[in-house]
Amino acid sequence: MTAVETTPARTGGAKAALVTFSTRHASVLPTFAAIAILIVLLVGAQFQFGNFVSPGNMSALLYDNAHLLILAVGMTFVIVTAGIDLSVGSVMAFTGILGASLLTNGVPVWIAIPAMLVGGALIGLLIGVLVQQFDVQPFIASLAGLFLARGLAFVVSLSSIRIEDPVMDWLRTRFSVGGWYITPTGIIALLTVVVGAVIMHRTRFGRTVYAVGGSEQSARLMGLKVARTKVMVYVISGLCGGLAGLVLTAYSSAGYPRNGIGTELDVIAAVVIGGTLLAGGRGYVLGSLVGVLVFGTINTIISFMGADQSWTHIIVGALLLLFIVVQRAIVARSERGS
Amino acid sequence: MRLVKHRLFWPLAALITLVVVNVIANPNFAKITMRDGDLYGNPITILRESTPLMLVALGMTLVIATRGIDLSVGAIMAVSGAVSLTIIDGVSDPNSVPAVLIALVVGVLVALVLGAWNGFLVSVLGIQPIIATLVLMLAGRGAALLITDGKITTVNSEPLAFLANGYLILLPFAFFLWVVAVVVVALIERRTALGMLTEAVGINPEASRLAGVRSRGIVWSAYIASGVLAGIAGLIYAANIKAADANAAGYLIELYAILAVVLGGTSLMGGKFSIAGTVIGVLTVTTLDKTLQFFGVAPAQAPVFFAAVVIVVVLVQSPRVHRWGRSLRVRGRAPAPAPQAAEQADRQKEAVR
Numbered sequence: 001m002t003a004v005e006t007t008p009a010r011t012g013g014a015k016a017a018l019v020t021f022s023t024r025h026a027s028v029l030p031t032f033a034a035i036a037i038l039i040v041l042l043v044g045a046q047f048q049f050g051n052f053v054s055p056g057n058m059s060a061l062l063y064d065n066a067h068l069l070i071l072a073v074g075m076t077f078v079i080v081t082a083g084i085d086l087s088v089g090s091v092m093a094f095t096g097i098l099g100a101s102l103l104t105n106g107v108p109v110w111i112a113i114p115a116m117l118v119g120g121a122l123i124g125l126l127i128g129v130l131v132q133q134f135d136v137q138p139f140i141a142s143l144a145g146l147f148l149a150r151g152l153a154f155v156v157s158l159s160s161i162r163i164e165d166p167v168m169d170w171l172r173t174r175f176s177v178g179g180w181y182i183t184p185t186g187i188i189a190l191l192t193v194v195v196g197a198v199i200m201h202r203t204r205f206g207r208t209v210y211a212v213g214g215s216e217q218s219a220r221l222m223g224l225k226v227a228r229t230k231v232m233v234y235v236i237s238g239l240c241g242g243l244a245g246l247v248l249t250a251y252s253s254a255g256y257p258r259n260g261i262g263t264e265l266d267v268i269a270a271v272v273i274g275g276t277l278l279a280g281g282r283g284y285v286l287g288s289l290v291g292v293l294v295f296g297t298i299n300t301i302i303s304f305m306g307a308d309q310s311w312t313h314i315i316v317g318a319l320l321l322l323f324i325v326v327q328r329a330i331v332a333r334s335e336r337g338s
Numbered sequence: 339m340r341l342v343k344h345r346l347f348w349p350l351a352a353l354i355t356l357v358v359v360n361v362i363a364n365p366n367f368a369k370i371t372m373r374d375g376d377l378y379g380n381p382i383t384i385l386r387e388s389t390p391l392m393l394v395a396l397g398m399t400l401v402i403a404t405r406g407i408d409l410s411v412g413a414i415m416a417v418s419g420a421v422s423l424t425i426i427d428g429v430s431d432p433n434s435v436p437a438v439l440i441a442l443v444v445g446v447l448v449a450l451v452l453g454a455w456n457g458f459l460v461s462v463l464g465i466q467p468i469i470a471t472l473v474l475m476l477a478g479r480g481a482a483l484l485i486t487d488g489k490i491t492t493v494n495s496e497p498l499a500f501l502a503n504g505y506l507i508l509l510p511f512a513f514f515l516w517v518v519a520v521v522v523v524a525l526i527e528r529r530t531a532l533g534m535l536t537e538a539v540g541i542n543p544e545a546s547r548l549a550g551v552r553s554r555g556i557v558w559s560a561y562i563a564s565g566v567l568a569g570i571a572g573l574i575y576a577a578n579i580k581a582a583d584a585n586a587a588g589y590l591i592e593l594y595a596i597l598a599v600v601l602g603g604t605s606l607m608g609g610k611f612s613i614a615g616t617v618i619g620v621l622t623v624t625t626l627d628k629t630l631q632f633f634g635v636a637p638a639q640a641p642v643f644f645a646a647v648v649i650v651v652v653l654v655q656s657p658r659v660h661r662w663g664r665s666l667r668v669r670g671r672a673p674a675p676a677p678q679a680a681e682q683a684d685r686q687k688e689a690v691r
Contacts, residue, residue, distance in 0.1 A: 085467070130649070134656035135604055139407070139468060142647040143593055151642030158636060257638070261589075265476050278469050310483035317477025324465055324473070 030288035030323060030329065031275030037319070038290055039298045045225035049304050055179030057300065062182065065296040066189035066251065067092060068245040070273070071267045072288040073196040074240025077233040079271055080200075080213045083138035084132065085237045087123060087145030088244070089263030093256070094153040095120045095245030100161040100255025109167040117242040123149050124238020142234075146264070149241075153257035160256040163249065171250035185247045192243065197285040209233060213280030231257025269320045270295045277327055294319070345603050348654075349618045352601070356625050364632065364670075374504045380628065388416070388511040388624045390571035390588070392617070393516060396523055397564030399616045402599055404557045405608030406460060406467035408564045411595060412588030413478025414452050415572030418445040420442065422484040422573055423582035432495040439497075446514040446569045452478065453565015457558035460548045475592075482584035492581040502578035512574055519567065524613045525634050533611075540608030597644065598623045600651055 045052040062069075071088045078085045095116040102112040123145050132143035171188075174181040200206040208229045211219040220226045249255050274291025276283025298319075299312050361369040370379035394411045401408045422445030429437045452474060459470035504511040527533030538546040539553040545552055568588070577580050600606060601622055602615025626647070630640045653659050 019527070105368070130652065134658050136651060136652045136656060140596070140600070140606060140648070140652060142597070144645045144652070146645075147641040147648060148645035151639050151645060154636060154638035155642060158638060262479075265472065268472065269476060272469075278466060307354035308484060308488055310480035311490065314477045317473050317480070320476065321459075321473045324469055325463065328463060328465055 027277075027282040028275070028284075028320065030277075030327060031284055031290060033323070033326065034287060034294055035241045037273075038294050038297060040277050041294065045297070045301050045304065052301075052304065056181075059179075059181045061293060061296045061300065062186040062189065063251075064299075065292055066183075066185045067248040068263070068267060068270065068295065069189040069292045070192045070240050070244040070247060071263065072270050072292050073192050073285055074237035075267050075271045075287050076196065076274075076276055076283055076288045077209060078138070078198070078237045079268075079276050079278060080209050080280055080283045081230055081233050082213045082216075082278075082322030083125065083230070083233065084142060084268070084278075085124075085145075085234060086139065086142040087149055088237060088267055089242045089260035090146045090149035090246060091120050091123050091238055091241030092244040092248060092263065093259040093261075094123070094149040094156070095242040096249040096259055097153050097156045097161065097255035097257050099246060099249055100163045101156050103163050103165050103168070104161055109165060112323065113167075116246050117239055119242070120238040120242025120245065121235050122238070124235040124241070125231065125233060127238070131234065132227050132230045145238075150257075153259075157255070157257060160254050162254045165252075168250045168253060172253070173249070179338065185250055188243065188247060193285060193289050200285050202268075205229065205232070210281060213282070215281075232259065246291050266295060266316070269316050272327075273316075273319055273323050275323075276332070278324070279327075279331060339597040345612065346615055346618065349602050349615050349622070350361075351619055353622045353625065356622060356629060357375040360625070360629055360632065365613050367632075372482070373509070377508050382510065384515075384621065384624050384628055385513045386502075387628075389516045390575045391591060391594055391598060391623065392620045393519055393567040393571040394564075394588075394591055394614070395573070395598040395616050396516075397560075397567035398521060398595040399599050399602075399604055399611050399613060400523070400527070400536065400560040401564045402465070402596075402604055402606060403536045403608060403611035404553075404560045405540045405543065405618070406557065406560065407450050407471065407596070407606075408456060408561060408568075409468060409471040409592050410456060410474035410478055410651070411568040411571075412566060412591045413475050413482070414449050414565055415575055415591065416479050416482035416582075416584045417452065417485070417589030418449040418569035418572035419576035419582040420482040420584050421445045421448050423491045423576050424485055426493050426495055426498060427491050432493055433497065435497050438495055442498075442501075444564060444571050445573055449564075449565045449569020449572065450562060450609055453562040453568070456565065457561030460561060461554045461557040479584060482582075482587070486582050486584050488584075489677070490583045492579050494580065499580060500577075502574055515570075515574070520613060520617060523563070527613065532556070537609050537611065577689070580621045594623055594644070597648055599649075600655075601647075605655070616670075 042053055051057075071092065075085060075088060082103060098119055099112050099116040102115060103109065107115075126148070127138075127141045127145045130136040130144065131138050171184045174183055200209065208219065208224045208226075211222065211224055212226055212229055216226060248259060252259075270291035271283070271288045272291070273294055274284070274287035274289070276287060295312075295316060298315055299309075302309060302311050302315075357368070367380050370377050370381060372378075394415070398408055398411065422441045425441035425444060426432050426438055429441075431437065456471050456474060459465045459473070460467050463470075500511060501515075502512055506514055527536065535546070535551050535556055538549070538551055539556050541551055571586060571591075575587050596606075598619035599616050602612055602617070602619030602620070604611045604615060623644075626642060626643065627637075630643055631637065635643070
């Protein structure tokens, strides 16, 4: 009897294990897919160009995309609550030009940097209050934030401001080990990822974020602090916008009011490719790290090929579509299952 | 009181207030002069410059009525302009009317295909509209840049320039173009059942499906209409600057179009829509833009004011502010538990949704 019972399980062993794994860990699958794509991209590029996976190149990946990474961490929080924040690119531009203007006007750096962070957080707070207290759709509330931040950036200055400040210069000094290097901006970005991941997975607030995204109604009935959490995620995203403004300003040693036009789309794409579900409730900060690395790698490959940079957006758009369709299938299956 | 209750009252009041403020600040604002049998002046300029936004907002109204949103309109504008101007740039005589016409038709057809693509993602694959159109918003501008080789293709073509700057009996051709578009859309939506079915799908997709409405075709056609109208808008934009600028064409226009639609009283929750409201909304946005320029605000700084407008409009529409308004009115008469009842009614309404 036992033999009869075990035979079907054994014949479909590998397949069954795969099915069990994929149903139990459905929420991790998109992130694994993103890691697979990243590996394929890196290996493929290495074969194609020979010198792609070099210490210098990999270090540059973090150096060039530090601001994107910081924005993606904030965006992950927002998207997991089933919201969206379109304002991040403009907030980054506003805080960047604000900091540059303060510094050139002789304001000490220990006031200028907190001012940038507070500026970003305030715009996030405005969006959060509109979303939570006045039932405005996240999309339209953050649109107001986008307009406001972009306009304010131009109110601060209509043209770019160069900065010469020892602290800002220090932020992009390269600490090298062998061919590898890392800058303080890169360290800030990685720290943001770590702090974001810890908050998301190890704190009560983080669990509430997932609960709100899964079902706001249930979260409220469970007595979770839904209102405070929903406002907080936008404040976090705004704060990340301010931090990204600081990093980008240090990176380019100038504030420029046109910075980050369309960056919100790149960030959303990176977060989605990293496996965060746009319907909310599922997603990983570390997944967003992978998403940003995929984005950055595509960018680097295209400049290696000498092709037009506009290909980046076409390919990222196609990848985004692929992931959305896959997500759609996963959601449809879990809905059938429940 | 009945006048105040009319749903176009507040949009129209906002527009009229804006015009009155302008006329008081500068009596020349409303001055219209006659030159060579054509009319010129600020009001005429506003009517002419409204054209791209009007076309885009018209399509957006239909999409929003189905509970959707189309973020890709700006990118579609860039693509249609790039396609048409690249064709015109390639022909031997850019002034030949048939060649220009063919180029324009090809541009609009490409826009139609892009709109159909959006509609496919939303209505067949069932992807959230904001995300489905985000794909094209990202990729479209990249494609437009590839078509123009990353350069700004400039074209000197008489028939093309006519599209944006030409005059037909007294008034600009572009003005007639948007009037025709508005009339055609209004006739199709309001003289047939299509408008009612669109609202049904927007108000409650599930109920309308059970009632036998084929929502797929209706939603799909809304995105196609939005794509085609955005394509035409892209041609007008390109004709106005006599160039295809893939980066600047339609930049932020999706946001201004959404603002215009909301200003016109159409709810972003879908369902009931007002084409007349959208027309008023677009004219308000364009007039506000002109007003800001007039008061010496740099165009780049204008978004601060539009942000204020967006915030005011969404606050006015917010249920919580409505409750406050109601409780104030009720408290004036009797300090009864009416606000609670109102809140409850709102909750029930939300629950029904």
